[in-house]
Amino acid sequence: MRTLITTVVVAAMMGGAAVASAGPEGKLSVTSANLTNGENIYKNGKGSVPACQSCHGADGMGDDNLGTPRLAGQIFQFVLKQLEDFAADRRKDMTMFVMNDNAKGLTEQDRVDVAAYVSQLKGEWTPSNLEEIAKTGMPVGKTWLGKEIVLYGLPEKGVPACRACHNYNGRGVDPLFPAIGEQRYVYLVNQLKQWRDGTRANDPEVGGKGAMREVAKNMSDEDIYNVAAYLTKASPYPPGDRRIPSRHVPIAFVR
Numbered sequence: 001m002r003t004l005i006t007t008v009v010v011a012a013m014m015g016g017a018a019v020a021s022a023g024p025e026g027k028l029s030v031t032s033a034n035l036t037n038g039e040n041i042y043k044n045g046k047g048s049v050p051a052c053q054s055c056h057g058a059d060g061m062g063d064d065n066l067g068t069p070r071l072a073g074q075i076f077q078f079v080l081k082q083l084e085d086f087a088a089d090r091r092k093d094m095t096m097f098v099m100n101d102n103a104k105g106l107t108e109q110d111r112v113d114v115a116a117y118v119s120q121l122k123g124e125w126t127p128s129n130l131e132e133i134a135k136t137g138m139p140v141g142k143t144w145l146g147k148e149i150v151l152y153g154l155p156e157k158g159v160p161a162c163r164a165c166h167n168y169n170g171r172g173v174d175p176l177f178p179a180i181g182e183q184r185y186v187y188l189v190n191q192l193k194q195w196r197d198g199t200r201a202n203d204p205e206v207g208g209k210g211a212m213r214e215v216a217k218n219m220s221d222e223d224i225y226n227v228a229a230y231l232t233k234a235s236p237y238p239p240g241d242r243r244i245p246s247r248h249v250p251i252a253f254v255r
């Protein structure tokens with residue numbers, strides 16, 4: 001039996017969000033995702049595109065040794081936007097230089113299907129092993145200093161609180177703001193440095209300026225290590241509240 005997901009990307013939602021101007025297409029569209037095809041691509045690859053799991057893990061939890069991100073449970077629209085951005089060279093894979101070809105090797109429908117598949121993956125999160133990472137020579141930050149940045153930002157440097165856009169502990173907000181809590185340390189560090197030096201510039205613009213490039217431009221290396229060290233361990237659930245984070249809301253199952 002084929003499982004279908006129906007997603008409705010509502011233009012009005014984009015219009016209502018703070019950084020909507022250059023958001024993904026902003027059109028009203030209804031898309032059906034074929035999870036069976038998504039799973040097949042994820043596990044076996046397709047044509048010249050290797051299996052996603054070979055780098056992102058069978059459980060979709062990413063890998064610090066490869067610098068790959070967790071995809072499991074990430075916001076569907078965000079994953080799809082990244083695949084479209086890679087396919088159109090709006091974003092470049094600066095770590096293994098493979099994602100642009102991977103995205104181009106899939107059809108638009110395949111990208112919808114695999115994005116839907118990974119967004120539905122659930123599993124136990126194991127935070128990045130900071131002791132092991134320190135042994136590789138990558139500096140490791142201080143979680144308590146990172147927590148301050150997530151909660152309050154660095155007002156003296158004009159760095160806003162991550163929570164203001166990415167929600168509680170960076171758990172994400174549909175459809176624009178990805179989950180950055182419980183993400184891989186190495187990936188977070190790489191992305192923040194890329195936003196800072198502009199090698200990643202596919203963020204939506206607010207008042208003509210890239211939302212994340214503005215956030216990262218005044219962060220020091222230490223700030224980046226600190227915030228990443230906190231975020232990899234940051235649970236999306238506030239103490240005593242096991243409600244499902246908002247990122248799962250807009251996807252409705254149709255059998």
Ligand code: HEC
Pocket residue numbers: 041042049050051052053054055056066067068069070071074079082083092093094095096097098099102114115178187190191
């Ligand atoms: C050879 C290794 C490799 C394979 C295979 C691979 N990826 Fe990736 N992927 C990466 C790396 C490395 C990055 C991080 C790029 C960077 O740091 O710039 C990445 C990033 C991504 C991102 C961005 C996520 C985010 O949070 O912004 C998505 C989405 C993604 N991959 C999906 C896929 C899918 C779907 C497949 C299978 C069709 C796949 N990847 C196969 C290595 C791989």
Ligand code: HEC
Pocket residue numbers: 019069081149150159160161162163164165166176177178179180188191192202203204211212215227
């Ligand atoms: C003004 C809103 C805003 C604030 C504040 C903000 N972000 Fe973001 N962030 C975004 C948006 C929008 C994206 C998605 C960019 C895209 O579409 O590729 C993003 C993406 C990211 C990503 C890439 C995630 C991925 O999976 O590829 C990281 C890492 C990140 N933000 C970290 C942070 C950190 C750390 C802070 C606090 C210091 C922060 N952000 C504050 C808006 C914001």
